[in-house]
Amino acid sequence: MTPRDWDAFTPDDPELVDIVGGDPELLALGRRLRASRPEPAMGPHFQAYLRARLIDAAATELRPRGLTRWWRPRSGWFAAGGAGLGVAMAAAAVAAITLYRGHDVIPGGYSPLVGRATVDPNSVILVSFTEPMDQAAVVQGLKIHPATAYTTHWDSSTRLVITPVHHLAANTPYTVIIDHHAVRDVRGTTAVADVRIPFGTAPTPAPAPVQQPAQPPALAGQAVTAVGPDSPVQFAPDGSVVAGAAITRGSTSSTPAPAAAPAGVPGLTVPPIPPRSPAAATAAASPAASGPALTRYGADGTPAQLGPAASAVAYSPSGRLIAYLQRDGTGATLWVAQADGSGGARLTHTDDASSPLAWSGEDTLLVVKGSQITSIGLSGQSHPLARGLRLSGGQTVAFVPPGKLAYIGPAAAGSTTTASSTGSATATPSAVQTPQASGELVDLATGTATALPGSSSTPTFSQDGATAVWADQSGGTPLFEMAPTASGTPTTLPIKAATGDAVGSLALSHDGNRLAYVISHRDGSAQLIVAGLGSGAVVAAGDGAAATNLGWAPDDGRLAWRGRTASGDAAITAAMPAAPKPTQPATPTIPAAATAAVDRFLAAQASADTGVLRELAPSLDLGTLVPARADPRSPLRHYISQLSLAADGVSVIAHARLIRDPSVDHPKAAYVDETLTLTPVLSGYAVTAAPPQRIVLRDVPNGPQVVHAAWQHRDGELEVQIALDSDIDPDTVVGALGATAADGGLLITTTTYDAGSRTIDVVIHGAPHGGATVTIGRALSDIDAQQLDAPYSITAGP
Numbered sequence: 001m002t003p004r005d006w007d008a009f010t011p012d013d014p015e016l017v018d019i020v021g022g023d024p025e026l027l028a029l030g031r032r033l034r035a036s037r038p039e040p041a042m043g044p045h046f047q048a049y050l051r052a053r054l055i056d057a058a059a060t061e062l063r064p065r066g067l068t069r070w071w072r073p074r075s076g077w078f079a080a081g082g083a084g085l086g087v088a089m090a091a092a093a094v095a096a097i098t099l100y101r102g103h104d105v106i107p108g109g110y111s112p113l114v115g116r117a118t119v120d121p122n123s124v125i126l127v128s129f130t131e132p133m134d135q136a137a138v139v140q141g142l143k144i145h146p147a148t149a150y151t152t153h154w155d156s157s158t159r160l161v162i163t164p165v166h167h168l169a170a171n172t173p174y175t176v177i178i179d180h181h182a183v184r185d186v187r188g189t190t191a192v193a194d195v196r197i198p199f200g201t202a203p204t205p206a207p208a209p210v211q212q213p214a215q216p217p218a219l220a221g222q223a224v225t226a227v228g229p230d231s232p233v234q235f236a237p238d239g240s241v242v243a244g245a246a247i248t249r250g251s252t253s254s255t256p257a258p259a260a261a262p263a264g265v266p267g268l269t270v271p272p273i274p275p276r277s278p279a280a281a282t283a284a285a286s287p288a289a290s291g292p293a294l295t296r297y298g299a300d301g302t303p304a305q306l307g308p309a310a311s312a313v314a315y316s317p318s319g320r321l322i323a324y325l326q327r328d329g330t331g332a333t334l335w336v337a338q339a340d341g342s343g344g345a346r347l348t349h350t351d352d353a354s355s356p357l358a359w360s361g362e363d364t365l366l367v368v369k370g371s372q373i374t375s376i377g378l379s380g381q382s383h384p385l386a387r388g389l390r391l392s393g394g395q396t397v398a399f400v401p402p403g404k405l406a407y408i409g410p411a412a413a414g415s416t417t418t419a420s421s422t423g424s425a426t427a428t429p430s431a432v433q434t435p436q437a438s439g440e441l442v443d444l445a446t447g448t449a450t451a452l453p454g455s456s457s458t459p460t461f462s463q464d465g466a467t468a469v470w471a472d473q474s475g476g477t478p479l480f481e482m483a484p485t486a487s488g489t490p491t492t493l494p495i496k497a498a499t500g501d502a503v504g505s506l507a508l509s510h511d512g513n514r515l516a517y518v519i520s521h522r523d524g525s526a527q528l529i530v531a532g533l534g535s536g537a538v539v540a541a542g543d544g545a546a547a548t549n550l551g552w553a554p555d556d557g558r559l560a561w562r563g564r565t566a567s568g569d570a571a572i573t574a575a576m577p578a579a580p581k582p583t584q585p586a587t588p589t590i591p592a593a594a595t596a597a598v599d600r601f602l603a604a605q606a607s608a609d610t611g612v613l614r615e616l617a618p619s620l621d622l623g624t625l626v627p628a629r630a631d632p633r634s635p636l637r638h639y640i641s642q643l644s645l646a647a648d649g650v651s652v653i654a655h656a657r658l659i660r661d662p663s664v665d666h667p668k669a670a671y672v673d674e675t676l677t678l679t680p681v682l683s684g685y686a687v688t689a690a691p692p693q694r695i696v697l698r699d700v701p702n703g704p705q706v707v708h709a710a711w712q713h714r715d716g717e718l719e720v721q722i723a724l725d726s727d728i729d730p731d732t733v734v735g736a737l738g739a740t741a742a743d744g745g746l747l748i749t750t751t752t753y754d755a756g757s758r759t760i761d762v763v764i765h766g767a768p769h770g771g772a773t774v775t776i777g778r779a780l781s782d783i784d785a786q787q788l789d790a791p792y793s794i795t796a797g798p
Helices: 003-012 014-020 024-035 046-065 082-097 135-140 278-283 592-607 610-616 730-736
Strands: 125-129 142-145 150-156 159-164 173-178 195-200 222-227 233-235 241-247 293-297 303-308 312-315 321-328 331-338 345-350 364-369 372-377 382-384 397-400 405-408 417-420 429-433 440-443 449-451 467-472 479-484 491-493 502-508 514-520 526-532 538-543 548-552 558-565 568-575 636-645 652-660 670-681 684-689 706-714 717-724 737-741 749-754 759-764 772-776 792-796
Touching (some): 135 142, 222 558, 233 548, 241 312, 467 502, 592 652, 706 792
Antiparallel strands (some): 150 159, 222 568, 233 241, 312 321, 331 345, 372 382, 670 684
């Protein structure tokens, strides 16, 4: 960048001009700074990087004065209040330029969150770099304090996007640090200093007792019929249950063997079938069933046999026709019939016994045949699709409604997927693709593929096929991703899961509002969960042991799946339960005036407002109430961790924390804990007891910190909730928690951890007379293996 470039850059930047109000002295500041320094070698991304630093410095300097970006300073402002802005901009420019040492371009990084005190907890963290970076090295050296689970992606070669898995904690100071050895550009040059991004999140309202939602209603599954292994289970368009290989005991209404073409389906003829062994030909000659059979169960449970045992079943879009695959010794035969099973005809044979089956319109079926996705017309004609794409062994295939796309899972290690040079099934492969790490959506007309990042098992799709939802288990902790099938650009959805859990058998409701899935835990247990798609809130749950093949009824009022009973595999259905009415807690109420007084007192300490402190604590020494503030640019924040009634039943005890945000120079937050006593007075509440010594802040120790704890009575039991600032290793929760009665006896508890809210929930069974004490020991660890600094206790009840 030459001096002339600099002259053109600074005054002509409209956003910077708007912030500084066109003041000629401020606009000339860049020229003076530039002229006072030697000529370094500027990288191609330096101009945009420096502009961002200058704008952010200007905006940050103006913000404490309550000025908005459209405000323009009057003449002479630079000589007074504008001096601070000039200093801030100069510091930003010097910091940026010093990233360049001699004639070597030194990489550096910066985030617009630096120094912000009220960042939205739902924000992502953006880090911009001065040079194209070694992306793997940067991510490897990334740490967030407090410990936070996150995902990363690069939206350009110089900008990293960090997305917290469970959002950021509210009212919490954060520091993102990238070790300078990891701040490495594509040429291998490393930074001279760590990238430090200190900021704080927006506070939340003062805590108050909150009724927690009851446990989600149970899914009460009812076995419809015993089924054979791998039997599909689904709903028919009229809401009846269809089992592909039902084992029915007792009488059934039998469907005649296939004969003529179904009425109203002209041209339904039997096409030539490839030669097979005599035994296989005999087995497939007629679908007259013996043993397991394709069976429909009406609303009253009466079975009606539709055909022989089927490995896949699909109804046409109108519901008039049913197609199914009947396995034999060499693959499977495709049959089509009326919806009641009558008038069936054999269309073709496929050598893929596990082929999926779907309709594409009312007159075309989709199968996998000869390692190719193939369309089969009702007259038996077949055509390879996706430009002759050939599948490798072990690849999962699922068809997306309405039959224009297919999901193809990752190829097994050592195998390949080939694409033909023409649409012909006999064309010579022209390209060999490396097996993909994630599944793909393939356009069946063009063969174009769109990756679904992290997908390795079958996704679920909306009724119109416009949306895909899948489980990404590539990072150890399952995530749900959702994307339009037209683009594949994913959005992460909330899920309550722990490291090592596995998620499968996804089923999206027809209205697109609920997601059913099976989650298997490391201890061998499994749950069948129904959750809100956007919120992740569990609305129903049941036993997920061996549950698979989930599907929704047409009205979304029931679920069907293949599961296991004491007698073996079965088709199971469950009605979606109504949510129970919440119960009201019998928790002692903290007066709102006391809560407001605590919050106001802490805010006055943070801002050193001696007038408010004298008003609220007239009997206390002001000299002990105001903390020293080494860096006035690092704001003090506060939160109330516990509120309880004192033994007199009138006074209020508050446990609170004052905490100073980190800064670039001091990347650790500093804190002091206080215990305050508030007593009723005529004007409300006064603080009558506080720590007698002067407040001295110290660095927050590594490891999780308790930010709030509360308890309540619920359904005859005591429930204690403890919220933390860090993402916790769930395997350490149960072992770190203990509950004792007033006499010291151990109590029976059920302990769970909600990763989304970073909250430990402890239910003490049989509320003890005299209350209970719940203690978290130092064995509690965050996801970075950092332990709780000291044990924490809360007394609940009586």
